[in-house]
Amino acid sequence: MDKKQIKIGFVTVSDRASRGDYEDLGGPAMQEWISNALTNDWQPVARLIADEQDLIESTLIELVDQEECCLILTTGGTGPAKRDVTPEATEKVCDKILDGFAEQMRAVSLQYVPTAILSRQIAGTRGSCLIINLPGKPSAIGECLEAVFPAVPYCVDLIEGPYLETDDSFIKAFRPKHAKKPQA
Ligand SMILES: Nc1ncnc2c1ncn2[C@@H]1O[C@H](COP(=O)(O)OP(=O)(O)OP(=O)(O)O)[C@@H](O)[C@H]1O
Numbered sequence: 001m002d003k004k005q006i007k008i009g010f011v012t013v014s015d016r017a018s019r020g021d022y023e024d025l026g027g028p029a030m031q032e033w034i035s036n037a038l039t040n041d042w043q044p045v046a047r048l049i050a051d052e053q054d055l056i057e058s059t060l061i062e063l064v065d066q067e068e069c070c071l072i073l074t075t076g077g078t079g080p081a082k083r084d085v086t087p088e089a090t091e092k093v094c095d096k097i098l099d100g101f102a103e104q105m106r107a108v109s110l111q112y113v114p115t116a117i118l119s120r121q122i123a124g125t126r127g128s129c130l131i132i133n134l135p136g137k138p139s140a141i142g143e144c145l146e147a148v149f150p151a152v153p154y155c156v157d158l159i160e161g162p163y164l165e166t167d168d169s170f171i172k173a174f175r176p177k178h179a180k181k182p183q184a
């Protein structure tokens, strides 16, 4: 039987990058971080879109319901500006909100920059997919993921996604003993 391909979604939400005003560095930065973190075979599904709530919602729905991603990272559109609506779109498509992810990302980000308090980033689940918002600044991606990624593989287990394995020298996942798969 074919093992199902693990798919991870990367959504850059930026008016300016989607117009071509500047190169999107956020999408590649998220992909690079995940390449370093995971030892599984996985396939990226990347999108670069404008800050439009309907478009963000339909993109997230497509990546979960059609592409069957088990994890989606978004970058951008989490601040207080008029066109920042990524958290609203994420909340709308999720079944459950996991407040701890955002609490931890903001707490850690505040050690880097006082304006971390301005990010309204959230995380939540839709079916068997975990969606995590990251701020638009490319440097925020690693700062935030490092703070919460240890809990991501077990979260994906709990929502009946694939068994994600990490490279411990880059980021060490935490699973309760009973949830650990015996090593082959
Ligand atoms: N996708 C990206 N690629 C490269 N740099 C980015 C990206 N998104 C944001 N930045 C940088 O981070 C800074 C802060 O981002 P800002 O909050 O203004 O953007 P945003 O709301 O996420 O996206 P935009 O304003 O383009 O819709 C920007 O000035 C820009 O230099």
Ligand SMILES: Nc1nc2c(c(=O)[nH]1)N[C@H]1C(S)=C(S)[C@@H](COP(=O)(O)O)O[C@H]1N2
Pocket: 075, 076, 077, 078, 079, 080, 084, 108, 109, 110, 112, 113, 115, 116, 117, 118, 119, 120, 134, 135, 136, 137, 139, 140, 141, 143, 144
């Ligand atoms: N770790 C981290 N978090 C951060 C930042 C950052 O540079 N590093 N920038 C902050 C700033 S300046 C803003 S305005 C908000 C929202 O950014 P966004 O609208 O690009 O998502 O994220 C905040 N969170």
